[in-house]
Amino acid sequence: MIFVLGGARSGKSFFALKEASKIRGRKAFIATAEPFDEEMKERIERHKKERGRDWDTFEEPLMIADAIRETISTYKVTVVDCLTLWLSNIMHTDLDVNDEIGRLIESLHPTKNDSRVYIVSNEVGMGIVPDNDLARKFRDFAGVLNREVAELSDAVYLIAAGTPLKIK
């Protein structure tokens, strides 16, 4: 499992996809973004085309634990893009955030097969403490989530300005 952490528009998805594409075989892309408007729908479709025929895309804004478990057992490679968007989606439901993080972490536990998983997430804790209470909670949850995923990962990359830095 490889964890790819970076700021907004830092090139983290690009890096994860580039690395994943080096591996031959069927690949799964779990997208947590929800297409709210036409522009976003088009963008998602364009990205799907760019990935090409080796990839199957699963749009899963909430139930990614199940999706991950499924793709790990059937695909050579899984890319999850991205965790912080998923967290934000979860926080806009009535679901218990800690429970859902627990379920996600469990789905990521090392399996015996040789399936590779790339997890993309945003670093969101290096700015000023937000005024907004919800944003503060989000930041705290994201910190915990990123730590737990990093701990399970075999490698962790921090991406800044498109440049990957291996920190684990």
Next chain:
Amino acid sequence: MIFVLGGARSGKSFFALKEASKIRGRKAFIATAEPFDEEMKERIERHKKERGRDWDTFEEPLMIADAIRETISTYKVTVVDCLTLWLSNIMHTDLDVNDEIGRLIESLHPTKNDSRVYIVSNEVGMGIVPDNDLARKFRDFAGVLNREVAELSDAVYLIAAGTPLKIK
């Protein structure tokens, strides 16, 4: 002196405590957090218990320069957690921020004894410029403070998602 810099909930305190715990002997923990409510009081008490009997805790939201000078001369290890919280406390008083930063820096100047000091601080300058004037000032002061402490330190770690990266 070891400087541990990281985002919110990045695992910086955990890292500093883990490293500090490897050293035998009496250890001092200087906490700058103020227990505003019951929840926070309980959290502080829980953390105190988790550190165990090797540690003495000093709650010092403002006058950390004196506390540091004191613990450096009497303990094998001092952990200060954290600088940005202290800075925020100072900015909510009438004290002159530059003077107080100066006093702090002075207290950290290398001593002749072999006492080790871990300083924990937040990286807060990698987000968008805050709208809020006070937040902007805080960010500027935090940048200056972190630079000065890093310069005095023998080692600097940047923590992201619980993963330490030695940058000095």
Next chain:
Amino acid sequence: MIFVLGGARSGKSFFALKEASKIRGRKAFIATAEPFDEEMKERIERHKKERGRDWDTFEEPLMIADAIRETISTYKVTVVDCLTLWLSNIMHTDLDVNDEIGRLIESLHPTKNDSRVYIVSNEVGMGIVPDNDLARKFRDFAGVLNREVAELSDAVYLIAAGTPLKIK
């Protein structure tokens, strides 16, 4: 070309100037800051004096592509400080941001002479998603801009608390 990326008050300009000063010969400093008030005017003047007689300063809040092309062909060293401020200036005009980024990137394309260029920019994408729509757009543009400049650069440094980390 050397790209120096860092948070607010992280010491990125200081690092770029220190490195640039090691090179002998005439040096150009392209400042994108606009002196809005007396305090800022004084600060700009003070910095100019600190750089010393080896340096010529060009204040260019908007048209930096032309300025860079000019200084690259006539100076041994050019320092551009900083890109995100320039981006913010551009976004406050009617100019097309993508066009201007394109013009800038073009001006930075490796030249045949041995002139060295230091580009200073802020990392702004590691905080919480801003509420403000303009700030969000700025963050997205800054991410794209920083990636493109990093890609063209021979070396990239990430600065945290005054400490440079070579990431490329």
